């Protein structure tokens with residue numbers, strides 16, 4: 409068996425210890441004589457799995473008591489509709505468009521009401537985060553929406569926007585649990601877990617209780633009401649049980665690593681290795697404004713599409729996988745999530761140095 413360094417943006421690398429534990433428990437989960445995949449979501453064993461997962465997540469993020477934690481399906485993309493359906497009481501919402509995912513959310517919300525694009529960085533191919541200190545927030549806005557870490561472009565909000573008292577909703581898919589956050593500053597924090605937490609199929613929604621109401625847009629399906637899932641503690645219907653089980657193991661792993669302050673320091677250290685190299689390289693360049701650089705997704709280019717392709721191919725041969733940039737931007741992108749060890753980033757930089765010497 410040999411494992412590669414996997415720089416995929418998602419589904420992405422998971423901690424090896426978590427995968428090993430899951431393998432050990434595959435046929436017989438803690439004496440139940442069955443796999444977690446085979447057990448009832450109403451069983452004692454699964455009840456303990458989901459409750460422990462929630463408790464550990466609450467502890468890691470210090471989630472206040474007036475927030476619910478929901479384990480849902482449909483990916484982050486389903487939230488693009490679920491958020492307006494549940495929150496757009498005045499049918500007005502303000503969107504800050506900093507990449508493809510925010511744009512998709514904005515477009516989806518436009519189906520349900522007046523979605524205002526109050527800021528955008530599309531003029532420079534989403535290579536920066538606009539100044540959000542004094543935006544034209546709409547008087548009647550039901551919420552202000554951001555994508556906090558832009559997976560495709562590699563930018564991150566270092567400061568939250570000034571929402572002038574309006575509810576902040578954030579897609580944190582690609583920076584979930586990468587550093588501590590103050591949950592009380594948000595109305596909703598949500599993300600698909602396949603970037604930085606677990607296997608595809610689970611989306612975690614952390615939502616302030618006063619935003620969970622019966623007063624949703626007419627015609628909202630039962631399954632798309634937050635209240636349905638909140639009232640049933642995420643067990644209204646069969647949840648993505650195996651995925652939740654793996655997320656729970658990752659929460660335990662994060663706790664054993666020392667929690668989110670420690671993860672932040674580790675992530676900063678890893679990202680610095682790569683950014684420092686990019687900043688002095690004669691061949692490779694980072695593509696985003698330095699002040700807005702993501703710790704999780706690092707896009708870079710050589711300036712030649714041909715050399716980029718050669719780099720991706722030779723990197724793969726050297727055991728450094730999935731470095732091709734998103735199809736919409738080209739170039740390269742190294743996703744260096746929580747579970748990417750420092751050695752992986754060091755191996756990448758060593759390879760880049762060698763490639764630079766051979767190709768400059």
Ligand SMILES: *Cc1c(COP(=O)(O)O)cnc(C)c1O
Nearest residue numbers: 483484485509559579581582600
């Ligand atoms: C990947 C991603 C999405 C889409 O997630 P799905 O689970 O595939 O719907 C949305 N937002 C961000 C920030 C992402 O990185």
